[in-house]
Amino acid sequence: MLPFVKEENTLWDYLKTVGKPVVLYGTGDGADKVIARLEKNGTAVSGIFASDEFVRGQQFHGFTVRKYSELLALRENVIVLIAFASELPEVLDRFYKLAEVHETYAPHVPVFSGDQTVTPEWIHKYEAELQTVYDRLADVASRETFAAVLNYKLSGKLSYLQECTTKRDDDLKELFSFGEEETYVDAGAYDGDTVKEFLNLSGHRYKKIVALEPDPKNFRKLTEFIRQNGLNAVSSLQAGVWSECGLLELNGNGGRQSTFRKPSGHKKIKTQQVDVVSVDSVLGNDHADYMKFDVEGVEKEALTGAAQHLVPDCNGVLPKLLIAAYHHDEDIFALPLLLWELQPDYKIYLRKHPYVPAWEINIFAK
Known part of the structure; x- marks a missing residue:
């Protein structure tokens, strides 16, 4: 394993063995993907929650959708999986508030059908490419972002996204x-x-x-x-x-x-x-x-x-x-390698802007 990859297993492996009820925060396409992955994993869903303003007693995958406020007040020891994407500050605040109350993850699922996602096997397969790009990135912040994104995609831990997130406008002006x-x-x-x-x-x-x-x-x-x-x-x-x-x-x-x-x-x-x-x-x-x-x-x-x-x-x-550089998991190394092939003189910086899950990963090249 690469030295900057701390996580040894995936979130899905952890959910198989943890022995706690798993509930989802979110409905729609994102939740469909997460539920499909959980079913493949043999992990059951115990409940579905959504933001209070969207809850109208509707059904989703056989569950009556309950309110976010109820989830915050829930006494049961559950694992919460965030099952939709957002960049809105008020929604991101809800995610992080959930993480203060319950064990909370944002599972990484592919954007496109048939895409590979980051696993220990994926890391091993592309080890040489990942190390090459990591070593050639232009600054420490880029390497920290690179590592945090990979560790997040393995684990689903919000902390990895929090620690590497910067503001797009600031980065454009700085770089x-x-x-x-x-x-x-x-x-x-x-x-x-x-x-x-x-x-x-x-x-x-x-x-x-x-x-x-x-x-x-x-x-x-x-x-x-x-x-x-x-x-x-x-x-x-x-x-x-x-x-x-x-x-x-x-x-x-x-x-x-x-x-x-x-x-x-x-x-x-x-x-x-x-x-x-x-x-x-x-x-x-x-x-x-x-x-x-x-x-x-x-x-x-x-x-x-x-x-x-x-x-x-x-x-x-x-x-x-x-x-x-976030639509395919390979983009994080394949796009820098392609760019250096087309023009070796580019300096490449990597930044992650506010979004959960790991969207808005951007390459700055100059």
Whole structure:
């Protein structure tokens, strides 16, 4: 086992032997995934709870859903499994308050069907790659984050996420600097939230913005954001980002998580054929100063399609990159290795931003 991996077993192994009732906090797709994994594990569920404002006496997997406040007041010695994801401060506070009252975990389950997840066997299989990336990360905070994420995914312990979480805005300002005449490529622009982020960082001074979003509902929100804010020199494209141009099936009902991969646990999801482009084809001879890739599991393909533009500008400066590294467990090592293969001169930093479970793990490269 790698020296920075402290956990020797998985949460699922622990639940087999602990001998305490297991209850879930949360309903929906996340809870479906957790229950399916527990059934495979031979671990029974003893109750289902949800936030007070969502409890209306409904049934879920044969249980009457009870309130969060009842769970807090419960005298029984139970194990609580958090079965939904959130970045909202008030919801995160509820998670941590639960952990003060009951033995509480946030199980790690895959985002996409068929994906491997972190286990001791997985650690052993990718030991060389994990050690290489750990050693090459640019600072101590990155290595601490790398280790904490792996230990969390094995154990489900909230403490690992708490100890490595930082604020995205602080990290962007600390690790990157922004000039007045920059070209920004936003791959996975959603409704314009990260265009707004860039505008705030650059003081609303820029040369050009290229915003790409494949989902029709999201794209309408993006174009409305651009119109309402009177933004000039913005090229918005209703297209996904890939290694080459073409057509692909998009899975999604609007929202952040429309994806070209097959989501895990979703009962009903709409599919539609959409255009995909490479960043290289979109930029042509232009140089990008900053590129953000949060493309719901196809970051590897998106980076490959931007390879021709991962080159220094006339001043010898490489494009700044912000890359989501949490959609697949392999992303934490596979994306840095790919990036160094495409451009060895990048320094890579790893940061974890507020979210339970271990979403919002981001690569900062410069």
